[in-house]
Amino acid sequence: MPETARQSAGEAYNVPAASIFAGGYHHPLLRNLQAERHLTKDMLMYPIFITDEPDAEVEIKSLPGQKRWGINRLKGFLAPLVAKGLRSVILFGVPVVREKDARGSLADDPETPVILALHLIRREFPSVVVACDVCLCEYTSHGHCGELCALETLTKAEQEVNAKIIDNKASVKRMQEVSLAYARAGAHIVAPSDMMDGRIGAIKQALVDDGFGNRCSVMSYSAKFASNMYGPFREAAGSVPDFGDRKCYQLPPNARGLARRAILRDVAEGADFLMVKPAMPYLDIMSEARELAPNHPLACYQVSGEFAMLHAGADAGVYELKAMAFESVEGFLRAGCTLVLTYFTPDFLDWLDEDQ
Ligand SMILES: NCC(=O)CCC(=O)O
Numbered sequence: 001m002p003e004t005a006r007q008s009a010g011e012a013y014n015v016p017a018a019s020i021f022a023g024g025y026h027h028p029l030l031r032n033l034q035a036e037r038h039l040t041k042d043m044l045m046y047p048i049f050i051t052d053e054p055d056a057e058v059e060i061k062s063l064p065g066q067k068r069w070g071i072n073r074l075k076g077f078l079a080p081l082v083a084k085g086l087r088s089v090i091l092f093g094v095p096v097v098r099e100k101d102a103r104g105s106l107a108d109d110p111e112t113p114v115i116l117a118l119h120l121i122r123r124e125f126p127s128v129v130v131a132c133d134v135c136l137c138e139y140t141s142h143g144h145c146g147e148l149c150a151l152e153t154l155t156k157a158e159q160e161v162n163a164k165i166i167d168n169k170a171s172v173k174r175m176q177e178v179s180l181a182y183a184r185a186g187a188h189i190v191a192p193s194d195m196m197d198g199r200i201g202a203i204k205q206a207l208v209d210d211g212f213g214n215r216c217s218v219m220s221y222s223a224k225f226a227s228n229m230y231g232p233f234r235e236a237a238g239s240v241p242d243f244g245d246r247k248c249y250q251l252p253p254n255a256r257g258l259a260r261r262a263i264l265r266d267v268a269e270g271a272d273f274l275m276v277k278p279a280m281p282y283l284d285i286m287s288e289a290r291e292l293a294p295n296h297p298l299a300c301y302q303v304s305g306e307f308a309m310l311h312a313g314a315d316a317g318v319y320e321l322k323a324m325a326f327e328s329v330e331g332f333l334r335a336g337c338t339l340v341l342t343y344f345t346p347d348f349l350d351w352l353d354e355d356q
Protein backbone atom coordinates (compact mmCIF):
# COMPACT_ATOMS: atom_id res chain seq x y z
CA MET A 1 0.00 0.00 0.00
CA PRO A 2 1.31 3.51 -0.68
CA GLU A 3 2.54 5.46 2.31
CA THR A 4 -0.20 8.09 2.28
CA ALA A 5 -2.98 5.54 2.03
CA ARG A 6 -1.62 3.61 5.04
CA GLN A 7 -1.33 6.76 7.05
CA SER A 8 -4.90 7.74 6.33
CA ALA A 9 -6.42 4.29 6.80
CA GLY A 10 -9.85 4.71 8.20
CA GLU A 11 -9.95 8.38 7.26
CA ALA A 12 -11.02 9.96 3.98
CA TYR A 13 -8.06 10.63 1.73
CA ASN A 14 -7.58 14.32 1.05
CA VAL A 15 -7.31 14.81 -2.71
CA PRO A 16 -4.72 17.53 -3.32
CA ALA A 17 -6.24 20.59 -4.98
CA ALA A 18 -3.93 20.32 -7.99
CA SER A 19 -5.08 16.74 -8.67
CA ILE A 20 -8.62 17.74 -9.53
CA PHE A 21 -8.91 17.32 -13.32
CA ALA A 22 -12.28 16.44 -14.82
CA GLY A 23 -14.08 17.96 -11.86
CA GLY A 24 -12.51 21.31 -12.62
CA TYR A 25 -14.31 21.40 -15.95
CA HIS A 26 -17.80 20.57 -14.78
CA HIS A 27 -19.89 22.24 -17.46
CA PRO A 28 -20.30 21.15 -21.13
CA LEU A 29 -18.90 24.47 -22.33
CA LEU A 30 -15.83 24.12 -20.13
CA ARG A 31 -15.26 20.60 -21.47
CA ASN A 32 -15.69 21.85 -25.00
CA LEU A 33 -12.96 24.40 -24.43
CA GLN A 34 -10.40 21.62 -23.88
CA ALA A 35 -10.11 21.15 -27.63
CA GLU A 36 -7.47 23.12 -29.48
CA ARG A 37 -9.62 22.97 -32.61
CA HIS A 38 -13.20 21.96 -33.33
CA LEU A 39 -14.65 20.27 -36.36
CA THR A 40 -16.20 22.79 -38.74
CA LYS A 41 -17.99 22.26 -42.04
CA ASP A 42 -14.95 23.66 -43.89
CA MET A 43 -12.89 20.69 -42.76
CA LEU A 44 -15.12 18.07 -44.37
CA MET A 45 -14.55 16.67 -47.86
CA TYR A 46 -17.18 14.28 -49.16
CA PRO A 47 -16.18 11.32 -51.39
CA ILE A 48 -18.67 10.79 -54.22
CA PHE A 49 -18.98 7.94 -56.73
CA ILE A 50 -20.12 8.83 -60.24
CA THR A 51 -20.97 6.20 -62.82
CA ASP A 52 -21.36 6.23 -66.57
CA GLU A 53 -25.04 5.23 -66.32
CA PRO A 54 -26.52 8.73 -66.53
CA ASP A 55 -29.68 8.00 -64.52
CA ALA A 56 -28.18 5.68 -61.94
CA GLU A 57 -28.87 5.97 -58.25
CA VAL A 58 -27.52 2.67 -56.97
CA GLU A 59 -27.16 1.79 -53.29
CA ILE A 60 -23.78 0.47 -52.22
CA LYS A 61 -24.66 -2.32 -49.81
CA SER A 62 -21.46 -2.27 -47.78
CA LEU A 63 -21.47 1.54 -47.43
CA PRO A 64 -24.66 2.42 -45.56
CA GLY A 65 -26.51 5.35 -47.15
CA GLN A 66 -23.95 5.86 -49.95
CA LYS A 67 -24.83 5.52 -53.61
CA ARG A 68 -23.34 5.52 -57.07
CA TRP A 69 -24.73 8.50 -58.89
CA GLY A 70 -25.36 9.05 -62.58
CA ILE A 71 -24.56 12.48 -63.97
CA ASN A 72 -28.27 13.31 -64.40
CA ARG A 73 -28.88 12.77 -60.67
CA LEU A 74 -25.91 14.68 -59.35
CA LYS A 75 -27.46 18.13 -59.14
CA GLY A 76 -30.49 16.91 -57.22
CA PHE A 77 -28.28 14.95 -54.86
CA LEU A 78 -25.84 17.77 -54.13
CA ALA A 79 -28.21 20.73 -53.93
CA PRO A 80 -29.56 19.99 -50.41
CA LEU A 81 -26.05 19.24 -49.14
CA VAL A 82 -24.68 22.50 -50.52
CA ALA A 83 -27.61 24.29 -48.87
CA LYS A 84 -26.51 22.74 -45.56
CA GLY A 85 -22.95 24.00 -46.00
CA LEU A 86 -21.08 21.36 -48.00
CA ARG A 87 -17.76 22.98 -49.01
CA SER A 88 -15.82 20.30 -50.84
CA VAL A 89 -16.10 16.93 -52.56
CA ILE A 90 -13.70 14.38 -53.97
CA LEU A 91 -14.83 12.56 -57.09
CA PHE A 92 -14.34 8.91 -57.97
CA GLY A 93 -15.38 7.64 -61.39
CA VAL A 94 -16.99 4.23 -61.76
CA PRO A 95 -17.32 3.02 -65.34
CA VAL A 96 -19.82 0.17 -65.44
CA VAL A 97 -21.01 0.45 -69.04
CA ARG A 98 -17.94 1.36 -71.06
CA GLU A 99 -15.17 -1.14 -71.45
CA LYS A 100 -11.95 -0.86 -69.44
CA ASP A 101 -8.49 -1.42 -70.92
CA ALA A 102 -5.00 -2.09 -69.65
CA ARG A 103 -3.91 1.57 -69.60
CA GLY A 104 -7.09 2.91 -68.01
CA SER A 105 -8.01 5.06 -71.01
CA LEU A 106 -11.40 5.90 -69.51
CA ALA A 107 -9.76 7.84 -66.67
CA ASP A 108 -9.18 10.87 -68.88
CA ASP A 109 -11.68 10.28 -71.67
CA PRO A 110 -13.51 13.58 -72.33
CA GLU A 111 -16.86 11.87 -71.68
CA THR A 112 -15.75 10.06 -68.53
CA PRO A 113 -18.11 10.58 -65.56
CA VAL A 114 -15.58 12.52 -63.46
CA ILE A 115 -15.00 15.07 -66.22
CA LEU A 116 -18.73 15.48 -66.85
CA ALA A 117 -19.26 15.88 -63.10
CA LEU A 118 -16.49 18.49 -62.86
CA HIS A 119 -18.19 20.63 -65.49
CA LEU A 120 -21.55 20.24 -63.80
CA ILE A 121 -20.41 20.97 -60.25
CA ARG A 122 -18.31 23.99 -61.24
CA ARG A 123 -21.28 25.38 -63.18
CA GLU A 124 -24.09 24.60 -60.70
CA PHE A 125 -22.30 24.92 -57.37
CA PRO A 126 -19.62 27.62 -57.68
CA SER A 127 -18.99 27.66 -53.92
CA VAL A 128 -17.90 24.00 -53.84
CA VAL A 129 -14.23 23.03 -54.04
CA VAL A 130 -13.81 19.97 -56.25
CA ALA A 131 -11.01 17.47 -55.82
CA CYS A 132 -10.51 14.52 -58.14
CA ASP A 133 -8.93 11.28 -57.11
CA VAL A 134 -6.22 10.38 -59.63
CA CYS A 135 -5.70 6.66 -60.02
CA LEU A 136 -6.17 4.01 -62.67
CA CYS A 137 -7.68 1.17 -60.59
CA GLU A 138 -11.28 2.11 -61.37
CA TYR A 139 -10.42 2.22 -65.08
CA THR A 140 -8.00 -0.63 -65.79
CA SER A 141 -9.18 -4.03 -66.98
CA HIS A 142 -6.82 -5.65 -64.44
CA GLY A 143 -7.85 -3.41 -61.52
CA HIS A 144 -4.33 -2.31 -60.53
CA CYS A 145 -3.58 1.34 -59.82
CA GLY A 146 -1.00 1.74 -62.58
CA GLU A 147 0.07 0.19 -65.86
CA LEU A 148 1.55 -3.27 -65.61
CA CYS A 149 4.86 -4.57 -66.93
CA ALA A 150 4.55 -7.23 -69.57
CA LEU A 151 4.07 -10.11 -67.16
CA GLU A 152 6.09 -12.48 -69.32
CA THR A 153 9.18 -10.36 -68.57
CA LEU A 154 8.94 -11.37 -64.91
CA THR A 155 10.23 -14.58 -63.42
CA LYS A 156 7.70 -16.88 -61.82
CA ALA A 157 9.18 -16.08 -58.41
CA GLU A 158 8.70 -12.36 -59.04
CA GLN A 159 5.09 -12.90 -60.08
CA GLU A 160 4.47 -15.02 -57.00
CA VAL A 161 5.62 -12.38 -54.55
CA ASN A 162 3.84 -9.74 -56.59
CA ALA A 163 7.12 -7.88 -57.08
CA LYS A 164 7.76 -5.47 -59.93
CA ILE A 165 4.36 -5.90 -61.56
CA ILE A 166 3.94 -2.16 -62.05
CA ASP A 167 5.58 -0.20 -64.84
CA ASN A 168 6.32 2.87 -62.75
CA LYS A 169 7.52 5.08 -65.58
CA ALA A 170 4.54 4.47 -67.83
CA SER A 171 2.19 4.81 -64.86
CA VAL A 172 3.61 8.17 -63.79
CA LYS A 173 3.09 9.43 -67.33
CA ARG A 174 -0.56 8.35 -67.18
CA MET A 175 -0.99 10.15 -63.84
CA GLN A 176 0.33 13.34 -65.47
CA GLU A 177 -2.12 12.97 -68.36
CA VAL A 178 -5.08 12.23 -66.10
CA SER A 179 -4.23 15.08 -63.71
CA LEU A 180 -3.98 17.54 -66.60
CA ALA A 181 -7.32 16.39 -68.00
CA TYR A 182 -9.00 17.00 -64.62
CA ALA A 183 -7.28 20.36 -64.14
CA ARG A 184 -8.45 21.48 -67.59
CA ALA A 185 -11.99 20.37 -66.75
CA GLY A 186 -11.96 22.56 -63.63
CA ALA A 187 -10.58 20.49 -60.74
CA HIS A 188 -9.38 22.69 -57.88
CA ILE A 189 -7.35 19.79 -56.52
CA VAL A 190 -5.94 16.62 -58.03
CA ALA A 191 -5.34 13.87 -55.50
CA PRO A 192 -3.10 11.05 -56.72
CA SER A 193 -3.85 7.85 -54.78
CA ASP A 194 -1.98 5.52 -57.13
CA MET A 195 1.21 5.53 -55.04
CA MET A 196 3.65 5.33 -57.96
CA ASP A 197 7.11 6.57 -57.08
CA GLY A 198 7.88 10.13 -58.09
CA ARG A 199 4.37 10.99 -59.25
CA ILE A 200 3.94 14.11 -57.14
CA GLY A 201 6.89 15.92 -58.69
CA ALA A 202 5.87 14.76 -62.16
CA ILE A 203 2.26 15.88 -61.76
CA LYS A 204 3.18 19.20 -60.19
CA GLN A 205 5.58 19.95 -63.04
CA ALA A 206 3.00 18.99 -65.67
CA LEU A 207 0.46 21.32 -64.03
CA VAL A 208 2.93 24.21 -63.83
CA ASP A 209 4.03 23.72 -67.46
CA ASP A 210 0.41 23.82 -68.58
CA GLY A 211 -0.41 27.03 -66.72
CA PHE A 212 -2.16 25.42 -63.75
CA GLY A 213 0.55 26.20 -61.18
CA ASN A 214 -1.75 28.51 -59.29
CA ARG A 215 -5.08 27.07 -60.35
CA CYS A 216 -4.88 23.41 -59.35
CA SER A 217 -3.41 22.06 -56.11
CA VAL A 218 -1.90 18.65 -55.54
CA MET A 219 -3.11 16.64 -52.57
CA SER A 220 -0.90 13.63 -52.14
CA TYR A 221 -2.11 10.45 -50.53
CA SER A 222 1.36 10.50 -48.96
CA ALA A 223 1.02 7.78 -46.36
CA LYS A 224 -1.44 5.34 -47.89
CA PHE A 225 -1.28 1.95 -46.26
CA ALA A 226 -2.13 -1.42 -47.84
CA SER A 227 -5.13 -1.70 -45.53
CA ASN A 228 -7.82 -4.30 -45.01
CA MET A 229 -10.35 -1.50 -44.78
CA TYR A 230 -10.81 -0.62 -48.46
CA GLY A 231 -13.24 -3.48 -49.15
CA PRO A 232 -16.50 -1.52 -49.40
CA PHE A 233 -14.81 1.09 -51.61
CA ARG A 234 -13.72 -1.62 -54.01
CA GLU A 235 -17.30 -2.85 -54.19
CA ALA A 236 -18.44 0.75 -54.75
CA ALA A 237 -15.83 1.52 -57.39
CA GLY A 238 -15.50 -1.92 -58.98
CA SER A 239 -11.72 -1.80 -58.51
CA VAL A 240 -10.80 -5.19 -57.04
CA PRO A 241 -7.50 -6.25 -58.67
CA ASP A 242 -7.75 -9.35 -60.89
CA PHE A 243 -4.67 -10.91 -59.36
CA GLY A 244 -2.15 -10.10 -56.66
CA ASP A 245 -2.58 -7.19 -54.30
CA ARG A 246 -1.41 -3.59 -53.89
CA LYS A 247 1.40 -4.35 -51.47
CA CYS A 248 4.10 -3.52 -53.96
CA TYR A 249 2.95 0.11 -54.11
CA GLN A 250 1.11 0.82 -50.86
CA LEU A 251 2.77 0.94 -47.44
CA PRO A 252 2.85 -2.07 -45.11
CA PRO A 253 0.77 -1.26 -41.99
CA ASN A 254 3.83 -1.59 -39.75
CA ALA A 255 5.96 0.80 -41.82
CA ARG A 256 6.48 3.86 -39.70
CA GLY A 257 9.83 4.69 -41.31
CA LEU A 258 8.54 4.36 -44.87
CA ALA A 259 5.56 6.55 -44.01
CA ARG A 260 7.86 9.24 -42.64
CA ARG A 261 10.03 9.04 -45.77
CA ALA A 262 6.98 9.18 -48.05
CA ILE A 263 5.75 12.31 -46.29
CA LEU A 264 9.12 14.04 -46.61
CA ARG A 265 9.45 12.96 -50.24
CA ASP A 266 6.05 14.37 -51.17
CA VAL A 267 6.86 17.65 -49.44
CA ALA A 268 10.12 17.82 -51.40
CA GLU A 269 8.28 17.04 -54.64
CA GLY A 270 5.86 19.92 -54.19
CA ALA A 271 2.67 18.48 -52.67
CA ASP A 272 0.30 21.21 -51.47
CA PHE A 273 -1.62 18.90 -49.15
CA LEU A 274 -0.54 15.70 -47.44
CA MET A 275 -2.77 12.82 -46.45
CA VAL A 276 -2.77 9.84 -44.15
CA LYS A 277 -5.04 6.94 -45.09
CA PRO A 278 -6.79 5.06 -43.48
CA ALA A 279 -7.38 7.27 -40.48
CA MET A 280 -8.35 5.57 -37.20
CA PRO A 281 -5.49 3.03 -36.91
CA TYR A 282 -2.91 5.59 -38.08
CA LEU A 283 -3.23 8.47 -35.62
CA ASP A 284 0.46 8.16 -34.77
CA ILE A 285 1.38 8.70 -38.42
CA MET A 286 -0.83 11.80 -38.53
CA SER A 287 0.88 13.36 -35.57
CA GLU A 288 4.26 12.51 -37.05
CA ALA A 289 3.22 14.08 -40.36
CA ARG A 290 2.23 17.18 -38.40
CA GLU A 291 5.73 17.32 -36.95
CA LEU A 292 7.60 16.43 -40.13
CA ALA A 293 5.65 18.89 -42.28
CA PRO A 294 4.35 21.51 -39.85
CA ASN A 295 3.74 24.03 -42.62
CA HIS A 296 1.50 21.83 -44.76
CA PRO A 297 -2.21 21.26 -44.36
CA LEU A 298 -2.82 17.65 -43.43
CA ALA A 299 -5.75 15.55 -44.58
CA CYS A 300 -6.87 12.12 -43.47
CA TYR A 301 -9.21 9.69 -45.17
CA GLN A 302 -11.67 7.90 -42.95
CA VAL A 303 -12.04 5.06 -45.42
CA SER A 304 -14.95 2.88 -46.40
CA GLY A 305 -14.10 0.06 -43.96
CA GLU A 306 -13.92 2.49 -41.05
CA PHE A 307 -17.29 3.93 -41.99
CA ALA A 308 -18.80 0.44 -42.33
CA MET A 309 -17.24 -0.60 -39.02
CA LEU A 310 -18.63 2.40 -37.16
CA HIS A 311 -22.07 1.65 -38.58
CA ALA A 312 -21.82 -2.05 -37.72
CA GLY A 313 -20.88 -1.24 -34.11
CA ALA A 314 -23.75 1.18 -33.77
CA ASP A 315 -26.18 -1.35 -35.29
CA ALA A 316 -24.95 -3.92 -32.76
CA GLY A 317 -25.71 -1.51 -29.93
CA VAL A 318 -22.06 -0.97 -29.00
CA TYR A 319 -22.36 2.83 -29.11
CA GLU A 320 -24.44 5.63 -30.53
CA LEU A 321 -23.37 6.43 -34.11
CA LYS A 322 -23.24 10.20 -33.84
CA ALA A 323 -21.21 10.20 -30.62
CA MET A 324 -18.78 7.65 -32.03
CA ALA A 325 -18.39 9.52 -35.32
CA PHE A 326 -17.51 12.68 -33.40
CA GLU A 327 -15.08 10.78 -31.19
CA SER A 328 -13.31 9.41 -34.25
CA VAL A 329 -12.92 12.84 -35.84
CA GLU A 330 -11.82 14.42 -32.57
CA GLY A 331 -8.93 11.96 -32.69
CA PHE A 332 -7.97 13.14 -36.20
CA LEU A 333 -8.03 16.78 -35.15
CA ARG A 334 -6.06 16.07 -31.97
CA ALA A 335 -3.46 14.30 -34.11
CA GLY A 336 -3.15 17.42 -36.27
CA CYS A 337 -5.42 16.99 -39.28
CA THR A 338 -6.94 20.05 -40.92
CA LEU A 339 -9.14 18.25 -43.47
CA VAL A 340 -11.17 15.05 -43.11
CA LEU A 341 -12.36 12.98 -46.06
CA THR A 342 -15.34 11.07 -44.75
CA TYR A 343 -18.57 9.39 -45.86
CA PHE A 344 -20.09 10.89 -42.69
CA THR A 345 -19.98 14.35 -44.28
CA PRO A 346 -23.76 14.59 -44.93
CA ASP A 347 -24.41 13.44 -41.34
CA PHE A 348 -21.93 15.93 -39.90
CA LEU A 349 -23.57 18.76 -41.85
CA ASP A 350 -26.74 17.96 -39.87
CA TRP A 351 -25.02 17.09 -36.60
CA LEU A 352 -22.98 20.29 -36.55
CA ASP A 353 -26.23 22.24 -36.65
CA GLU A 354 -27.63 20.30 -33.69
CA ASP A 355 -26.70 20.65 -30.03
CA GLN A 356 -23.77 18.33 -29.51
N1 LIG B 1 -8.35 5.86 -53.40
C1 LIG B 1 -9.45 5.49 -52.57
C2 LIG B 1 -9.29 4.14 -52.00
O1 LIG B 1 -8.38 3.47 -52.39
C3 LIG B 1 -10.20 3.57 -50.94
C4 LIG B 1 -10.94 4.53 -50.08
C5 LIG B 1 -11.96 3.87 -49.18
O2 LIG B 1 -11.86 2.67 -48.86
O3 LIG B 1 -12.89 4.56 -48.79
Ligand SMILES: [Zn+2]
Nearest residue numbers: 135136137145
Ligand atom coordinates in the same frame (compact mmCIF):
# COMPACT_ATOMS: atom_id res chain seq x y z
ZN1 LIG C 1 -5.99 2.86 -57.12
Ligand SMILES: [Zn+2]
Nearest residue numbers: 135137193194
Ligand atom coordinates in the same frame (compact mmCIF):
# COMPACT_ATOMS: atom_id res chain seq x y z
ZN1 LIG D 1 -7.69 4.26 -54.80
